[in-house]
Amino acid sequence: MTARIVAVVVAVLIGVVAGGLVDRLIEWSxxxxxxxxDGEHGQIVSHLAMWSLAFSWVKAQRRTAMIVLTAVLYGVxxxxxxxxxxxxxxxxxxxxxxxxxxxxxxxxxxPDRIVLPAIAGxxxxxxxxxxxxxxxILLGAAGGFVLFLLLxxxxxxxxxxxxxxxxxxxxxxxxxxGMVQSVALGAVVAALVVLILWRAxxxxxxxxxxIPYGPYFIWAAxxxxxxxxxxxxxxx
Numbered sequence: 047m048t049a050r051i052v053a054v055v056v057a058v059l060i061g062v063v064a065g066g067l068v069d070r071l072i073e074w075s076x077x078x079x080x081x082x083x084d085g086e087h088g089q090i091v092s093h094l095a096m097w098s099l100a101f102s103w104v105k106a107q108r109r110t111a112m113i114v115l116t117a118v119l120y121g122v123x124x125x126x127x128x129x130x131x132x133x134x135x136x137x138x139x140x141x142x143x144x145x146x147x148x149x150x151x152x153x154x155x156x157p158d159r160i161v162l163p164a165i166a167g168x169x170x171x172x173x174x175x176x177x178x179x180x181x182x183i184l185l186g187a188a189g190g191f192v193l194f195l196l197l198x199x200x201x202x203x204x205x206x207x208x209x210x211x212x213x214x215x216x217x218x219x220x221x222x223x224g225m226v227q228s229v230a231l232g233a234v235v236a237a238l239v240v241l242i243l244w245r246a247x248x249x250x251x252x253x254x255x256x257i258p259y260g261p262y263f264i265w266a267a268x269x270x271x272x273x274x275x276x277x278x279x280x281x282x
C-alpha cells in the first residue's frame with residue numbers, strides 16, 4: 047500500500063508538469079486558425095460543471111485547470127493500474143484527451159495535428175504495454191474508424207471527420223470490445239446531458255446544430271479502463 051501511495055504522489059507530480067504541456071499543446075493546435083467559433087454547447091456544459099476548460103479567453107484559468115485535471119487523473123491512473131507501461135500509455139491518452147476535450151467543447155474542433163499523431167502514439171504505447179493483445183488494439187483502431195465513417199455517412203453531418211479519426215484513437219486505447227463499450231456508454235451520457243440541457247431550456251434543437259460527442263467517448267473509455275482495474279477493495 048505504501049509503495050502504491052508513493053507511486054500515486056509521483057504520478058501527480060508528473061501530471062503537474064504534463065498539464066502545463068497540455069496547455070501548450072492546445073495553444074499550438076489552434077495557432078494560425080482564424081475560423082474558430084465558440085461552441086455554445088461546450089460553454090453551457092462548462093458553466094454547469096463549473097469548469098474553466100471551455101473559456102479560451104481566460105488563458106490563466108485554462109492552464110490551471112489543465113494542470114489540476116492532469117495531476118488528478120494521473121494519480122487515479124496509477125492507483126488503478128500501478129506503476130506500469132499501461133499507466134504510461136494511459137498518461138498519453140489523458141493528455142491528448144484533455145486537449146481534444148477543450149478544443150471540441152470550445153470550438154467544435156478536433157485538430158488533425160493532435161489526433162493523427164495521437165493515433166500512432168497510442169497504438170505504439172498500447173502494443174508495448176499489452177503485446178499479447180496487439181491484434182485487438184489494431185482492430186479497435188480500425189473498427190472505431192470504420193464504424194464512425196459509416197455513421198458519418200448515414201448521419202449526413204451529425205458526425206464530422208474529426209469524430210471519425212478520433213474513434214481510431216479511442217479504439218487503439220481500448221481494443222475492439224472496449225471501443226464498442228465506450229461508444230455505448232459515451233452515447234448514453236451525451237444523450238442524458240443534452241436532454242437535461244434541453245429540458246432546462248439551455249439548448250435547443252436547431253437544424254444543422256452540432257453536439258461535440260468526442261469528449262464523451264474519450265472519457266467513457268477512460269472511466270471503463272479505470273473501473274475495470276481498480277484495486278479489489280474499491281472495485282465496483
